[in-house]
Amino acid sequence: MVTISTADKALKTFYLGVLADQLNVGVNPLFAKIGQTSADVWGKEVKKLAPYGINGGVGSGEENDNLPQSGGNNYAQFTLTLKNLFGKIELSDKAIRASQNNAGAFVNLLNAEMEGLLKASKFNFGRMLYGDGSGLLATTVANTTGEKNKIKVDKIKGLIEGMTIDVYNASGVKDTAVSGARIVSIDRVNKIVTISQPASTVIGAGYTVYVQGSKGNEITGLEAIFGDSEYIYGLKRSDYSFLKPYTKTIAKTVSVGAIQDAIDAVEETSGGTIDFIVASYKMRKQYVDALCKNRTNIDYLTLDGGYK
Structure with a gap:
């Protein structure tokens, strides 16, 4: 039993x-x-x-010169x-x-x-x-729906149906009427989120959305x-x-040369070797397009965890 x-x-x-x-x-x-x-x-x-x-205890000199000073x-x-x-x-x-x-x-x-x-x-x-550790998922923009159980946000990438959320107003105060609500559906084209319980008034611009209890705790x-x-x-x-990590903004489609510039800058400064690159879906497509234009084959590797 x-x-x-x-x-x-x-x-x-x-x-x-x-x-x-x-x-x-x-x-x-x-x-x-x-x-x-x-x-x-x-x-x-x-x-x-x-x-x-690097260690500072290295220096060149004549055969009979004193040894360099140590530098830990x-x-x-x-x-x-x-x-x-x-x-x-x-x-x-x-x-x-x-x-x-x-x-x-x-x-x-x-x-x-x-x-x-x-x-x-x-x-x-x-x-x-x-x-960034703040837990911020999205910020609301002007609500064009006029409905209390819908919010319009600036981005929907971190949102998904079923998620339980907290909502804070522009002053950083939690809106208790909708905090604890679940996401029912997402209009990903218009970035409109429908939640399981209505707010006391229509939620306008300037509100912030977090996973329940996660503000500042991620x-x-x-x-x-x-x-x-x-x-x-x-x-x-x-x-x-x-x-202060290396950053570079390019105002055009990503290229193999731009990627190599970043790799060279990091390796030249740190002495390390780049063996892993993380990219957004958009950059990934641009990279594949660049390889296709140059008729370059892509070698697939199996990474830790079984990823390719």
Whole structure:
């Protein structure tokens, strides 16, 4: 017979490890490429001593000259608070009672909920990797629908049906009438989002949308690393030149030459080797077009996590 106790045991024994493994390697190619360790976790913070530049104890001279002065490695300590990604499923008492004499039915129900939770976790985790840590999904613009359960936003890339959201007004105060609502449907052409509960008034421009409870609580993603904030990882950007990543804006279609310029600039400065490139769908298409024009074949590689 299925009971709360056996269900709890099944979740811990059969699902917990699988979920963790899937989130560690199955989110997207970028996350699969990033090295993972818990060695730098200290309490509720991550502290990493990162070397930069080169050792200063090298110099040329005559055979009988004094040896060069020693110059130790340069280190900077990165500090970051741990972030939490929570997932929750709920099975009603009715569902459990209906399947208490049929373990197979209960397992199917549990599997469906866990797979849905895993899919949602992957979507949000993958989205965070490219974000700035603020959790901002979209900002509302003038609402042309006149309906209280619809909002018009500036972008819909991070939004998906079923997502539970929080909405804040222009003053940064949470709108309790619609916060906790779920996205019912998205008009991706006109960028209009329909939510499950109406606002007290029509939501106009200047409101901000987040995943429930996530405002200011998401991980430090690429947008934060390539941003212009004064501080990152507990360090002031202006004090360390390496905290200002290489950026270049091109006012035309991306080319192989532009990509090579970026690779050369990074390798010349850091001495490292570029072995992985992340691109938007738009850039990816432009890159393929450039290769097609030059009749260049594309070699496909299998990356960590099984991605190609």
